[in-house]
Amino acid sequence: MSKLTTLPVKGFRDIYPEQMSIRQWLFGKMRETANLFGYQECDGPILEPFDLYAAKSGEELVTQQTFSMKDRGGRDVAMRPEFTPTHARMVSARQQELIYPLRWFSIGPCFRYEAPQKGRGREFYQFDVELIGPTSPLSDAEIIAVAIKLLQSVGLTSKDVVVKINSRKLMEFKLSLLNIPKSQTPNVFRLIDKKDKMNEDAWKKYATTIGLSTDQTKNLQKILTDRDVAFESEELTEVFSTLKDMDVSSFAEYDAGVVRGLDYYTGTVFEVRDRQGAFRAVMGGGRYDNLVELFGGQPLSGIGFACGDMVLMELLEEYGKLPKFPRINPTPTRVLVTIFNESTVRDSLRMVNLLRNNNIPAELYPDSKVKLDKQIKYADRKSIPFVIIAGPNELAKQQVVFKKLADGSQQVISESQLVSLLTSVS
Amino acid sequence: MSKLTTLPVKGFRDIYPEQMSIRQWLFGKMRETANLFGYQECDGPILEPFDLYAAKSGEELVTQQTFSMKDRGGRDVAMRPEFTPTHARMVSARQQELIYPLRWFSIGPCFRYEAPQKGRGREFYQFDVELIGPTSPLSDAEIIAVAIKLLQSVGLTSKDVVVKINSRKLMEFKLSLLNIPKSQTPNVFRLIDKKDKMNEDAWKKYATTIGLSTDQTKNLQKILTDRDVAFESEELTEVFSTLKDMDVSSFAEYDAGVVRGLDYYTGTVFEVRDRQGAFRAVMGGGRYDNLVELFGGQPLSGIGFACGDMVLMELLEEYGKLPKFPRINPTPTRVLVTIFNESTVRDSLRMVNLLRNNNIPAELYPDSKVKLDKQIKYADRKSIPFVIIAGPNELAKQQVVFKKLADGSQQVISESQLVSLLTSVS
Numbered sequence: 126m127s128k129l130t131t132l133p134v135k136g137f138r139d140i141y142p143e144q145m146s147i148r149q150w151l152f153g154k155m156r157e158t159a160n161l162f163g164y165q166e167c168d169g170p171i172l173e174p175f176d177l178y179a180a181k182s183g184e185e186l187v188t189q190q191t192f193s194m195k196d197r198g199g200r201d202v203a204m205r206p207e208f209t210p211t212h213a214r215m216v217s218a219r220q221q222e223l224i225y226p227l228r229w230f231s232i233g234p235c236f237r238y239e240a241p242q243k244g245r246g247r248e249f250y251q252f253d254v255e256l257i258g259p260t261s262p263l264s265d266a267e268i269i270a271v272a273i274k275l276l277q278s279v280g281l282t283s284k285d286v287v288v289k290i291n292s293r294k295l296m297e298f299k300l301s302l303l304n305i306p307k308s309q310t311p312n313v314f315r316l317i318d319k320k321d322k323m324n325e326d327a328w329k330k331y332a333t334t335i336g337l338s339t340d341q342t343k344n345l346q347k348i349l350t351d352r353d354v355a356f357e358s359e360e361l362t363e364v365f366s367t368l369k370d371m372d373v374s375s376f377a378e379y380d381a382g383v384v385r386g387l388d389y390y391t392g393t394v395f396e397v398r399d400r401q402g403a404f405r406a407v408m409g410g411g412r413y414d415n416l417v418e419l420f421g422g423q424p425l426s427g428i429g430f431a432c433g434d435m436v437l438m439e440l441l442e443e444y445g446k447l448p449k450f451p452r453i454n455p456t457p458t459r460v461l462v463t464i465f466n467e468s469t470v471r472d473s474l475r476m477v478n479l480l481r482n483n484n485i486p487a488e489l490y491p492d493s494k495v496k497l498d499k500q501i502k503y504a505d506r507k508s509i510p511f512v513i514i515a516g517p518n519e520l521a522k523q524q525v526v527f528k529k530l531a532d533g534s535q536q537v538i539s540e541s542q543l544v545s546l547l548t549s550v551s
Numbered sequence: 552m553s554k555l556t557t558l559p560v561k562g563f564r565d566i567y568p569e570q571m572s573i574r575q576w577l578f579g580k581m582r583e584t585a586n587l588f589g590y591q592e593c594d595g596p597i598l599e600p601f602d603l604y605a606a607k608s609g610e611e612l613v614t615q616q617t618f619s620m621k622d623r624g625g626r627d628v629a630m631r632p633e634f635t636p637t638h639a640r641m642v643s644a645r646q647q648e649l650i651y652p653l654r655w656f657s658i659g660p661c662f663r664y665e666a667p668q669k670g671r672g673r674e675f676y677q678f679d680v681e682l683i684g685p686t687s688p689l690s691d692a693e694i695i696a697v698a699i700k701l702l703q704s705v706g707l708t709s710k711d712v713v714v715k716i717n718s719r720k721l722m723e724f725k726l727s728l729l730n731i732p733k734s735q736t737p738n739v740f741r742l743i744d745k746k747d748k749m750n751e752d753a754w755k756k757y758a759t760t761i762g763l764s765t766d767q768t769k770n771l772q773k774i775l776t777d778r779d780v781a782f783e784s785e786e787l788t789e790v791f792s793t794l795k796d797m798d799v800s801s802f803a804e805y806d807a808g809v810v811r812g813l814d815y816y817t818g819t820v821f822e823v824r825d826r827q828g829a830f831r832a833v834m835g836g837g838r839y840d841n842l843v844e845l846f847g848g849q850p851l852s853g854i855g856f857a858c859g860d861m862v863l864m865e866l867l868e869e870y871g872k873l874p875k876f877p878r879i880n881p882t883p884t885r886v887l888v889t890i891f892n893e894s895t896v897r898d899s900l901r902m903v904n905l906l907r908n909n910n911i912p913a914e915l916y917p918d919s920k921v922k923l924d925k926q927i928k929y930a931d932r933k934s935i936p937f938v939i940i941a942g943p944n945e946l947a948k949q950q951v952v953f954k955k956l957a958d959g960s961q962q963v964i965s966e967s968q969l970v971s972l973l974t975s976v977s
Binding site: 128129130131132133134135137138139140141142145148149160161162163164165166167168169170171172173174176177180189192193194196197198200202204211214215217218219224225226228229234236238248256259261263264267274367370371372419420421455456457458470471474475478481484485486487488489490491492493494503506507509 | 554555556557558559560561563564565566567568571574575586587588589590591592593594595596597598599600602603606615618619620622623624626628630637640641643644645650651652654655660662664673674682685687689690693700793796797798845846847881882883884896897900901904907910912913914915916917918919920929932933935
């Protein structure tokens with residue numbers, strides 16, 4: 126048989142313990158932030174009916190980027206590319222019994238078949254936060270404040286990142302003034318969304334393709350750079366003033382060029398960018414009015430955002446904000462109990478048991494045939510702080526050698542002191 | 552357009568906040584247990600090369616139970632049905648630089664296309680623990696002790712559950728005494744694994760199908776009920792004596808009928824069962840000698856086990872061991888800041904900000920148009936313990952009303968006392 130590859134599938138990642146520590150740190154920040162605002166964690170399936178995305182997520186995502194298949198029962202299913210449709214489905218299933226305002230969040234893997242590059246993989250984790258029920262600008266501001274609080278909690282300031290905010294409703298109004306018919310707005314939103322991803326000529330050509338006149342395109346360009354447009358929207362004005370009352374307005378800016386790529390947005394939309402513009406959007410979100418209706422439920426509005434782990438991690442690394450864990454093999458172990466020789470195995474077992482029963486993470490070196498210095502070297506390489514050596518001489522006196530690897534110091538202590546010593550030393 | 556279904560795909564689960572609390576509790580126990588023994592968390596991709604499982608996971612799992620597809624680049628991929636092959640791949644990729652004994656664990660979703668039933672879904676979470684490098688019975692005992700510690704940590708006793716232990720090496724020896732050729736052992740292991748899942752006649756017929764004579768089958772049945780066989784294995788004897796030294800031998804029993812279903816096991820195998828035999832195996836594991844070699848690496852032995860969340864949850868529910876969270880909507884929120892009327896929005900925002908800046912999970916009712924009693928009723932339904940009411944009269948004196956929903960009591964306090972009060976009350 127030919128050898129199997131040790132590589133993961135293209136676009137997928139192996140998360141070794143040292144990367145896992147950083148991921149758990151980041152997920153911890155996400156959970157803390159969401160909890161601080163009263164959001165409750167939930168989760169949905171990784172595999173969903175394909176139709177769940179076909180309806181509203183946007184053509185590119187669905188026809189080009191899903192991992193989809195027929196399951197063995199002939200069902201058309203897709204690995205979720207995002208969380209919002211799952212949340213909408215789950216809300217619809219219990220629409221009558223749930224309590225509103227409903228605050229939910231999830232952290233889980235999502236999948237998109239895109240060209241892998243720095244900050245982008247085909248499997249990534251998404252932190253998705255949704256506030257469902259209220260339609261007030263206050264609730265828009267709250268969701269944006271959650272996003273900002275997360276940025277702050279990982280050490281980013283308003284000098285590093287910015288939340289660019291717009292309103293699809295406002296943009297629809299502005300487009301109507303250019304005599305762009307309503308049926309055209311989804312196409313024009315897609316055009317706006319692509320503006321920063323194409324050069325000007327290609328973008329103008331794209332505008333012609335979707336039926337805009339040269340005049341309409343020129344006027345559209347004007348709108349996209351006009352910062353004062355925001356004040357034409359009472360809602361947006363209130364969102365900004367609320368963000369000010371929440372002490373986070375230094376993070377927030379109006380940007381008419383932000384409409385986001387998902388088809389289901391209907392109101393306020395926003396995205397987080399690094400100020401230098403070196404990265405893709407770190408977060409994106411918006412208000413959707415019609416997602417629950419797809420399932421036949423009563424109209425119910427929601428606003429939410431999603432944050433992928435990969436871009437945020439890249440950004441934090443670039444900005445030197447990642448915590449410094451021991452680079453290789455961050456271990457939970459506080460102490461290694463060595464085995465002196467075959468005759469002392471039971472004594473070492475007794476000690477490691479005692480430590481664990483007192484909630485002290487402890488390892489036993491699981492091989493009595495390995496020499497003591499190799500066992501200690503193992504502890505050293507793994508950055509385990511303490512080592513216990515229990516040889517026959519010490520054991521005869523109910524004592525052990527307690528060694529601190531940081532400075533190589535060691536002391537002989539009585540076995541009964543072990544727990545209190547390990548609880549007190551750092 | 553026709554309405555979308557609110558149901559998840561068959562065999563998949565929606566995890567609402569109340570189920571999520573219990574899941575997080577269980578995952579917390581898994582993490583604590585693994586860390587107590589010095590295991591480090593890692594994670595791998597949910598999608599893996601199909602060949603990773605084709606090699607060694609066993610025919611049924613691969614040909615009938617995988618969710619597999621060609622990705623958009625034509626790669627044959629499968630949603631992981633288990634964690635061990637991923638761990639073996641990840642170890643192989645860094646075999647030279649990793650430090651042994653290597654202790655890894657993962658918690659993540661796995662997928663198997665099986666008939667959904669109580670305690671079995673097509674998507675489930677697996678807690679997978681692996682000790683790679685050492686081959687000693689001491690390391691076998693350690694892995695079994697981790698499994699037992701987890702059982703204990705969720706409140707199960709040796710009266711509730713049992714770890715049934717066997718050795719494939721020992722069984723191979725016993726089969727050779729029955730003149731069953733080595734090439735036949737995988738089939739016979741599958742036969743043994745099916746014994747409790749079929750009636751006796753069907754099982755005997757199956758034995759004939761794979762080529763056993765009536766005599767061989769009769770002798771095999773004898774072996775399967777002989778408890779003393781264990782003592783013929785020096786290794787197993789040491790495993791049991793070590794478990795005794797670790798004070799967990801009341802959980803452990805020899806059972807010649809346990810061989811486990813995965814093809815890659817080569818030594819000690821074990822599974823956890825409820826004593827009443829009402830559930831499927833709660834955990835299963837064993838030693839594998841040849842997994843890393845599949846990737847062209849040097850031989851490296853490992854032992855591990857996996858625990859699915861669904862059977863364990865069912866068992867805990869049946870035995871009344873699940874923690875009692877508020878059944879509906881367990882909320883992290885400590886206090887709801889209400890909005891008295893539109894003129895006091897800024898004051899309420901200031902207060903909710905102050906609380907969050909002091910790490911007190913707080914919600915603002917996000918709609919100034921909703922009447923106060925409805926806001927308070929919301930807090931009550933969500934079991935939020937405290938409510939703050941800041942009306943114009945109180946605000947004029949820099950005071951607020953602080954209401955405890957458990958007994959309906961309320962007091963007027965100065966705004967500056969808020970944080971200290973909320974930090975002290977329970």
